Amino acid sequence: xxxxxxxKSIQSQVSRRKRxxxxxxxxxxxxxxxxxxxxxxxxFKLVVEGIGQISxxxxxxxxxxxxxxxxxxxxxxxxxxxxxxxxxGTLLMVSVASAMAIPVGILTGIYLYENPKKFLAGLxxxxxxxxxxxxxxxxxxxxYLWVVKHITNGFSALAGSVSLAxxxxxMIVRSTEETLKxxxxxxxxxxxxxxxxxxxxxxxxxxxxxxxxLLTGILLGISRILGETAPLLLTALGSSRINLDITEPVSxxxxxxxxxxxxxxxxxxxxxxxxxxxxxxxxxxxxxxxxAKRKK
Amino acid sequence: xxNIKTIKDPVLSIKNLxxxxxxxxxxxxxxxxxxxxxxxxxxxxxxxCGKSTLLRAVNRMHELYETIETKGSIDLNGKDxxxxxxxxxxxxxxxxxxxxxxFPTMSIYDxxxxxYKLNGIHLKRSKRDEIVERSLxxxxxxxxxxxxxxxxxxxxxxxxxxRLCIARALAFGPEVILLDEPTSALDPVATSKIEDLMVxxxxxxxxxxxxxxxxxxxxxxxxxxxxxxxxxVEYGKTKDMFTRPKDRRTEEYLTGKFG
Ligand SMILES: Nc1ncnc2c1ncn2[C@@H]1O[C@H](COP(=O)(O)OP(=O)(O)OP(=O)(O)O)[C@@H](O)[C@H]1O
Ligand SMILES: [Mg+2]
Numbered sequence: 001x002x003x004x005x006x007x008k009s010i011q012s013q014v015s016r017r018k019r020x021x022x023x024x025x026x027x028x029x030x031x032x033x034x035x036x037x038x039x040x041x042x043x044f045k046l047v048v049e050g051i052g053q054i055s056x057x058x059x060x061x062x063x064x065x066x067x068x069x070x071x072x073x074x075x076x077x078x079x080x081x082x083x084x085x086x087x088x089g090t091l092l093m094v095s096v097a098s099a100m101a102i103p104v105g106i107l108t109g110i111y112l113y114e115n116p117k118k119f120l121a122g123l124x125x126x127x128x129x130x131x132x133x134x135x136x137x138x139x140x141x142x143x144y145l146w147v148v149k150h151i152t153n154g155f156s157a158l159a160g161s162v163s164l165a166x167x168x169x170x171m172i173v174r175s176t177e178e179t180l181k182x183x184x185x186x187x188x189x190x191x192x193x194x195x196x197x198x199x200x201x202x203x204x205x206x207x208x209x210x211x212x213x214l215l216t217g218i219l220l221g222i223s224r225i226l227g228e229t230a231p232l233l234l235t236a237l238g239s240s241r242i243n244l245d246i247t248e249p250v251s252x253x254x255x256x257x258x259x260x261x262x263x264x265x266x267x268x269x270x271x272x273x274x275x276x277x278x279x280x281x282x283x284x285x286x287x288x289x290x291x292a293k294r295k296k
Numbered sequence: 297x298x299n300i301k302t303i304k305d306p307v308l309s310i311k312n313l314x315x316x317x318x319x320x321x322x323x324x325x326x327x328x329x330x331x332x333x334x335x336x337x338x339x340x341x342x343x344x345c346g347k348s349t350l351l352r353a354v355n356r357m358h359e360l361y362e363t364i365e366t367k368g369s370i371d372l373n374g375k376d377x378x379x380x381x382x383x384x385x386x387x388x389x390x391x392x393x394x395x396x397x398x399f400p401t402m403s404i405y406d407x408x409x410x411x412y413k414l415n416g417i418h419l420k421r422s423k424r425d426e427i428v429e430r431s432l433x434x435x436x437x438x439x440x441x442x443x444x445x446x447x448x449x450x451x452x453x454x455x456x457x458x459r460l461c462i463a464r465a466l467a468f469g470p471e472v473i474l475l476d477e478p479t480s481a482l483d484p485v486a487t488s489k490i491e492d493l494m495v496x497x498x499x500x501x502x503x504x505x506x507x508x509x510x511x512x513x514x515x516x517x518x519x520x521x522x523x524x525x526x527x528x529v530e531y532g533k534t535k536d537m538f539t540r541p542k543d544r545r546t547e548e549y550l551t552g553k554f555g
Contacts, residue, residue, distance in 0.1 A: 187400070189357060189360070189393070190399070190464075191410075192386065193389075194411040194415070195384070195385075195411070196383075196414040196415055204413075
């Protein structure tokens with residue numbers, strides 16, 4: 001038998017639990033909002049401030065000089081010119097960095113997947129994790145020492161690409177290994193049981209099966225390096241004209257944002273450039289999420 | 297024990313086979329047996345007795361894992377399988393796994409022809425079509441999929457996928473087909489289709505099949521092995537084994553005392 005007081009205490013316990021539940025529920029919502037809000041505010045601000053500058057001209061021309069910008073602002077007009085040198089520079093360096101990091105990263109990831117327990121694999125995994133935590137400015141410094149001082153004998157797109165590639169590498173290594181690990185062993189065994197040589201199993205079965213995972217890793221890697229500024233200050237330096245020679249200094253969208261920041265007449269261009277950069281990053285993120293979702 | 301360990305002109309001849317995952321512990325312990333050509337041989341025994349391990353030794357699947365050790369000999373048509381290239385051996389022995397595992401990126405058509413495609417063996421279109429149709433007809437899947445050959449193989453039902461996987465193993469024209477509990481994930485209708493299939497396939501192939509299902513072994517196999525703790529306890533004509541088991545453990549297993 002349950003006494004009356006027992007019953008009451010259970011009731012009060014239940015209602016206390018309910019209140020606790022509600023409290024945590026509220027807390028969760030509050031914390032989620034705190035997380036989401038800055039992103040929304042940032043995007044909102046960028047669109048409001050930056051959209052006015054965006055036009056075809058903005059994409060195909062180089063920035064104005066300080067005086068042109070000043071007179072346009074004084075006349076209340078749109079600042080002329082654009083950030084074509086930054087766009088091409090970013091594309092150039094991201095492409096070169098990808099061309100270096102993707103093959104190396106995928107091959108390393110495959111090695112880790114194939115030899116999970118080998119000493120060298122463990123070492124590689126740890127070093128790759130450490131690399132992921134190295135501040136990007138340090139990577140810039142390293143690319144400066146290796147490339148700027150010894151290979152191109154001066155600031156260059158190549159040096160920038162090297163620093164970005166090192167940044168991208170651990171992400172691709174990890175995502176490749178994780179993606180391959182998710183493929184059921186039985187798929188691999190089925191292919192081998194058909195008498196298919198190992199490298200063909202890898203190229204024709206495992207990589208296609210994990211393709212969307214690999215692509216997701218690559219896109220996230222690219223979106224990660226797209227906005228990097230610090231290492232580029234020490235390597236690519238920046239350039240006021242469109243340059244596609246990787247041995248020469250080159251501009252990049254984040255570098256231009258930095259330059260605009262240092263010139264009071266160019267403030268409006270900060271917003272539009274940031275908007276473009278943010279749009280690119282968002283696009284890559286959403287695309288990679290979409291690819292990852294379709295896989296399931 | 298007077299197990300039939302020697303059969304005239306066997307497809308496979310297993311002698312003193314040991315397989316261990318951990319040093320000194322044998323998952324397959326001194327197994328010797330000949331497998332009769334154009335017949336269905338069932339491997340039975342309680343869970344963990346080494347059935348899959350034995351089956352996977354035949355196409356050298358164990359070599360994929362460094363820690364697994366294999367000792368003893370297996371001859372395929374009189375030739376030592378450990379002395380031939382693994383690729384050649386595996387092309388002569390088709391394998392069907394417990395769970396259907398069609399290649400997820402490939403269409404039904406490409407799954408059937410995968411043995412050729414992945415190996416880079418180029419066939420004329422008409423020849424390919426012929427192989428795909430014949431293999432799918434062999435597994436009684438043709439009528440169900442002929443209008444959607446270019447759909448992904450993974451869109452099929454579990455039973456259809458398993459028949460697709462058998463078709464994939466058949467398409468390459470192996471001598472021996474190794475099946476590891478091919479019907480354990482399937483419903484009775486799909487199971488009975490696959491059982492009928494096996495009986496009809498033995499005209500052209502030799503079938504070695506692991507099964508947990510005693511009535512299935514009784515229905516379709518000509519020969520049966522009973523394994524226990526890695527050892528081959530009894531091996532003989534299925535009819536004899538089910539009516540007059542020689543070993544007490546076989547009898548206990550068949551009467552449901554364990555397993
Ligand atoms: N990958 C592995 N690593 C270590 N031990 C294993 C591995 N696979 C199987 N074993 C062990 O080897 C023994 C035989 O396993 P096996 O898979 O051959 O059994 P089985 O007869 O096929 O069982 P089931 O009917 O459950 O499939 C078991 O004791 C099992 O624990
Ligand atoms: Mg098994």
